[in-house]
Amino acid sequence: MDYEGQRLSEQIMQWLIIVAAVIGFLAGYITSSYRLMLEIYTGGMVLAFLLAVPDWPYFNWHKLSWLPEQPPSEDEAAASSSTLAVQKSKQGKRSSKGKR
Amino acid sequence: MHTFLYRTNSLLTFVASVLVVLCILASITDYFHRDSAVVAVDIVQVDRFQVSQAGNDEAFLAFNISADLRSVFTWNTKQLFVFLAVEYATPENAVNQVSVWDRIIERREDALIALPRVQNKYRLVDQGRNMRGRDLNLTMYWNAMPKSGRIYTGQKTLTGYRLPDTYS
Amino acid sequence: MIGYVKDAVRDVHTYFKTLNVRQLISQAISLGLIVSSALMIWKGLMVVTGSESPVVVVLSGSMEPGFRRGDILFLHMSNAPIRAGEIVVFNIDGRDIPIVHRVIRVHEKAETGEVEVLTKGDNNFGDDRPLYAQGQMWLNRKHVMGRAVGYLPYVGIVTILMTDYPYVKIILIGALGLLVITSKD
Numbered sequence: 473m474d475y476e477g478q479r480l481s482e483q484i485m486q487w488l489i490i491v492a493a494v495i496g497f498l499a500g501y502i503t504s505s506y507r508l509m510l511e512i513y514t515g516g517m518v519l520a521f522l523l524a525v526p527d528w529p530y531f532n533w534h535k536l537s538w539l540p541e542q543p544p545s546e547d548e549a550a551a552s553s554s555t556l557a558v559q560k561s562k563q564g565k566r567s568s569k570g571k572r
Numbered sequence: 573m574h575t576f577l578y579r580t581n582s583l584l585t586f587v588a589s590v591l592v593v594l595c596i597l598a599s600i601t602d603y604f605h606r607d608s609a610v611v612a613v614d615i616v617q618v619d620r621f622q623v624s625q626a627g628n629d630e631a632f633l634a635f636n637i638s639a640d641l642r643s644v645f646t647w648n649t650k651q652l653f654v655f656l657a658v659e660y661a662t663p664e665n666a667v668n669q670v671s672v673w674d675r676i677i678e679r680r681e682d683a684l685i686a687l688p689r690v691q692n693k694y695r696l697v698d699q700g701r702n703m704r705g706r707d708l709n710l711t712m713y714w715n716a717m718p719k720s721g722r723i724y725t726g727q728k729t730l731t732g733y734r735l736p737d738t739y740s
Numbered sequence: 741m742i743g744y745v746k747d748a749v750r751d752v753h754t755y756f757k758t759l760n761v762r763q764l765i766s767q768a769i770s771l772g773l774i775v776s777s778a779l780m781i782w783k784g785l786m787v788v789t790g791s792e793s794p795v796v797v798v799l800s801g802s803m804e805p806g807f808r809r810g811d812i813l814f815l816h817m818s819n820a821p822i823r824a825g826e827i828v829v830f831n832i833d834g835r836d837i838p839i840v841h842r843v844i845r846v847h848e849k850a851e852t853g854e855v856e857v858l859t860k861g862d863n864n865f866g867d868d869r870p871l872y873a874q875g876q877m878w879l880n881r882k883h884v885m886g887r888a889v890g891y892l893p894y895v896g897i898v899t900i901l902m903t904d905y906p907y908v909k910i911i912l913i914g915a916l917g918l919l920v921i922t923s924k925d
Contacts, residue, residue, distance in 0.1 A: 478574045485583050493590050497597060504647040506598065506719050513594065517587050525579045577744075595892060651806050653842070653862060657824045667848035667855075669824035674844075676862060678805065694867075699847050699856075713825045715842075717806040722890055725825055 477531030485524035492516020598648045599721020610640040611712045611728040613656060616689055621703075621740045624695075629703035631696045631735060633658075634689050635673065641683040641714055644726060652677040653715040654685070659729075660709065662702035669711075670696050705737040790817040791886030796829055796838055797896030799903070802861030803827075803840060810897040813840060815886030822846060822855050822881060827888040830859065833873050838885060841868055847878075855881055 473481065492513050500509025613635060620632040641652060655674035661667065672692035677683050711729040785794040794815055798807045807813070815829055822828065824846050829838045844867065845858035856878035860867040869877060902909045 473574055481574075481579060482582070485579070486586060489583075489586055489590055493594055497594055500598075500647060501601060506647050509594065509598070513591065517583075520587075521580070521583055525576065525583060527576070592892075599890075653806065653825075655825060655844075662850075664850060665847045666850040666853075667821070667823075667846060669846040671824055671844040676805070694844065715825055715827070718891055720892055723827065723888055727825075 473527055473531040474534050474536055476534035481524045481531055485520045488520035488523065489516055492519070595720035599718060602646050602648050602716075602718065602722065602724070605646045607641075607643040607726065609644055609714070609726060609728065611730070612636075612638045613710045613712060613730055615710075615733055618736055618740065619691070621736055621738075623701060623739070624697060626697075627701070629698040629701045631692075631703060633672070633692050633696065635687070635692070635710075637673065637685055637687040637690060637712075639683075639685040639712060641677065641685070642680050644714055644716065645680040645683060646716075648718045648721065650678075650717050650719045652683060653717060655713050655715075657711050657713060658696055658708055659711055660703070660706045662698070662700070662706065664700060664702060668698070670694070672696050703735050704739070706735045707731075708733040708735060789815060789886065791815040791829075793829065793838060793885050796840065797899040798840060799837065799900070800839075800861075802863050803842075804863045806862060807840065807891070808893070810895075810900045811891065811893045812896040813888040814890030814892075816889045817884070817886040821848065822857055822884060828857075828859065829885045829888065830879055830883045831885060832871060832876075832883070839868070839871065840888060857884075 492515065496509040496512035496516070499512055500506055616634045616636050618631065618633055620630075622630060624630040635656065637656060639654070641654065644652060653674065653676055655671045657669045657671050659667070659669050672694055673690060674693065675685070709729050709731050710733060711727050713725055713727045715723065715725045717723055782794075786792060788794070796813050796815060798809055798811045798813060801809055813827075813829070822843060824843050826843050827840060828843055829840045831838050839859075841859040841861045841864075843857050844860045846855060847857075848855045857880070858867055858869070858878060872879070898912075902912070
């Protein structure tokens with residue numbers, strides 16, 4: 473899912489459930505059936521799960537545009553030969569960023 | 573990280589939170605409910621009035637209980653616990669309440685009670701021997717146990733009853 | 741699924757490999773914050789409701805069909821006199837499990853205002869005298885921890901599960917521990 477898709481997913485989920493809650497409450501109150509309220513609400517929950525949780529195509533319409541891949545310059549090719557030390561220090565940097 | 577598990581977790585917690593709100597709202601609607609309960613109770617006969625083995629006054633009464641509690645039911649009512657209490661005051665005890673009969677009503681249709689002659693289910697025993705000639709109140713209580721939310725009670729008191737002055 | 745398990749195992753492994761004092765202290769403080777917030781909320785509830793135990797889980801079926809095992813009750817204790825029909829939670833001297841039953845008899849002394857009360861579970865055939873302490877015929881106000889004023893079904897199932905199946909408790913705490921360790925913050 474891209475970022476727009478994530479936001480859309482959350483919105484669909486929250487709105488569906490709130491709407492199901494409101495409709496369920498009103499329907500249950502009017503028909504004097506607590507059970508009906510719960511049934512409508514559960515239906516809303518299942519619908520929200522089906523529409524918002526799996527990674528559907530409509531969550532991927534705003535793909536992130538990565539920069540085009542650049543061929544490594546001569547400096548980078550020389551540096552990449554000492555791989556192990558460089559990778560380890562990069563991993564250290566990344567995990568400390570992630571902790572924030 | 574927006575993984576499948578993360579979204580499922582987020583959905584479930586949201587569902588649970590809103591559900592709790594729904595349960596509370598349902599209970600709030602009970603507050604606005606007005607009932608038209610009809611209650612009539614009478615003491616048909618004093619079967620026996622004596623001193624029990626433990627040395628306390630005990631009365632065996634037969635009641636005529638008739639009540640229509642159907643209007644007490646709301647969409648949020650799980651059951652009504654209905655009981656009849658004999659209430660009186662003695663010099664020693666300012667308040668005496670003894671439940672002599674009860675019934676659990678789970679459906680609205682069953683809330684129509686018509687018992688022309690029923691004996692007290694539970695023993696009507698005093699603390700001491702102070703019941704002779706005592707004035708009694710008969711109070712019908714209905715305790716509404718909800719499907720969710722606030723538990724509340726209604727009651728109807730009928731006065732003017734009196735136990736015999738002598739044992740029988 | 742296997743991927744998640746592999747990731748989790750790797751995360752636990754990294755956790756123990758890169759253990760350092762600062763990280764441990766930081767995690768201990770976070771844990772302490774969570775525990776103390778929960779404790780503050782609980783104590784606050786105790787003050788507001790006037791009851792030692794503001795929320796209880798129904799543990800037995802003696803109040804069925806109204807209250808089932810796993811339901812939760814919200815309690816409140818006021819200075820109002822205890823009257824017939826109220827659902828009270830009480831402790832018996834010598835037992836530590838609170839009992840939730842209904843008051844069926846009340847005798848309030850004229851002089852002292854002290855009250856003697858008899859309780860019974862709705863679903864029980866007889867009153868609670870067999871449950872009281874040896875020789876005790878009545879409950880007094882001091883035994884009563886609160887009146888049940890509110891109710892929610894099923895919320896306490898976890899407590900019932902943990903009581904009936906002790907290994908569920910171990911699994912739950914183990915899973916919680918794993919979650920804490922493997923979460924990146």
